[in-house]
Amino acid sequence: MSRLNIEAELNGPQLEAVSALEGPVLIIAGAGSGKTRVIAYRIAYMLEKGIPQSAILALTFTNKAAREMESRVRELSGKKLQSLTVSTFHSFGVRILREEIEKLGYRKNFSIYDETDRNQLIRDSLRECRLSVDGVDLYKLGQIFSNVKIGRLRWGEGADSGFERVYGEYQNGLKVYNALDFDDLLVLPIQLFEEHPEIRGKYRTRYRYIMVDEFQDTSLIQYRLMRLLAEADSPGGNCNICVVGDDDQSIYSWRGANYENILMFERDFPGVREIKLEQNYRSTTTILEAANGVISNNTNRKGKTLWSGNTGGKPIELFHPQTESDEADFIARRIRELCLRERRNYDDFGVLIRTNSMTRAIEEAFLAENLPYQVSGGTSFFQRKEIKDILSYLRVIGNADDDVNLLRIINTPRRGIGKTMISVITDLARKNHSSLWDAMGRLRYAPDTLFPDAAKGRAEIDHFMNLIEFYRNEILGSQNRKGWHLSQQVRSLTDNIDYWSYLMSEYSKNEKIAHWKFLNIESLIRSIETWESNPDNLNPTLYPYLNRISLITSGDGPDEGPDEGARGKVNLMTIHAAKGLEFPVVFIAGAEDGIIPHARSLEEGDGNIEEERRLFYVAITRARDKLFITSCLRRRRAQFQKQAGDEPVADSRLSPFLAEIPGHLVEYHEPEKALDAAEAEDFFARIKSQFA
């Protein structure tokens, strides 16, 4: 009956970590020490002990990790998972807010704003305050807003008070549009719990067993949210909370992650049981020694000794391609070769990069080499213009007050509502402190004399509103006469607005792009089909769908059909996106100074070099058997060339972290062509002495 045999399948510390269900537990789990496995076993063990699914909450860092966790638990326990909660902090916040947000004065159909939507709103807020948008870095300002919202900065203390009014405008906009930004998804649940103890009590009674993965990357507000749920409400009360982390893998401090949470945890939850997992099951000793050599240069760490039973291992190979396209070709050819010679599957390979912009060259090489691959990260599928357009329609159908999305589509495709009409609507909305939709409603049937400026565009507005209302009825209304699925409705909508013609005219110079974008929409629709035809999906309707996709960013493409090729696909992703994953063979591309460590990161502060080093450490430890590192001699700096003849390429220097890898582990491959510059020769003489 019992499928679980934890004694036989786990080592001592792992067993301890799995079976210590009661009380606060801190698991320090080194890279490759079976962390994910331990959490999955732990949940399965709970289920076997008769703890109800609904009492368990597992918080992960990405949606991908959540999905993986769930499927492992399903496999281990052999049970159908119906009320088990495995999600990211943000999705968990959404889940709470969809239930309770009315107590905070929002409506349940709130929109969730991504970076782009948010920048748009910040831009409007600046304009509203009569400040120029030029010269303001919207990204930076967004960071300030975020820091104020989560309480890391106050106006006048770290946050320039000149923007306080803009922030007020921004917050007001969110409220009127019934929209939340990513921070709200954490801050509002906290507010809710603090202002409404009965709601907090409800969730606390429900979730009696809480686990947090990647604890080192938990931000302060995430920690507060967790604490509100987990803290014992009376002395000696229940607080079955288990956090798992590794300070060496903390790579999100720029997003507010604070590995000192580990110290806070020990303080806030007295009697913590600490368990260390130090045996690495993943990598060869070569790879592990290299990783240890690198990370030991960090001063700011708890310190632990990772060891592996897999002795030996192939050397790490370091190559110097000339340019990034040579690098890409090299990686593609090497993968092809290993597939043939060692009978590797495509999905045995992980190609790791520091920035999303590095994907393009590599993708091109993969296409040329005909390698099946998948990208996590980059311009995420859901960020593409055509996808955002269609989704904006769905968002407006779901929440008509969402001005940012409404503005995106009100005249896309062109329907004769131009700047002037929009400013009439905007003015009216401002006067009434209402959303644009509300203002349009007032204009729609009003006599011309009341709003003479709007007289001309009234027909167009009416037409647009009819369109939205028609689909709102179709999709949300009880009289869904045709009984169509969401995917069918979306298809009908795209036809109805004639998006295809819009693409053709918009990209008339390049029909291929238009066609490609149309295919993207097709694949969006297909992914909705896949999603709604999943038998586990009990409620395949608009709102659950919007919830789901709002929190998907990179790392997740559209839902794909079940059948993959038997040999899988090569994985191409940023190092950040690779956290928690492993591959038999790993390529680290662009191990150059300025890339790892990234120049922009070092600009911001001295402490960042350690974070960049941890990033490199994470990259190395993704590899099981074999690691390749490439470092180009020259790299294109800016994507933009003014002249075709100009070469916007600069010499690259080796990443300083490479010198931290013990030389005897590395097989060094000289570049095929020597560089012209004498100093470059010097440079390679130095590297050669390091690794030869």
Next chain:
DNA sequence: GACGTTACAGTTTTT
């Protein structure tokens, strides 16, 4: 008024 053309700027990492 709407819309087409042009010039111009901006890419670290992610929920």
Next chain:
DNA sequence: CTGTAACGTC
């Protein structure tokens, strides 16, 4: 490659 602002045309 995308989004914005400024200008000229219909």
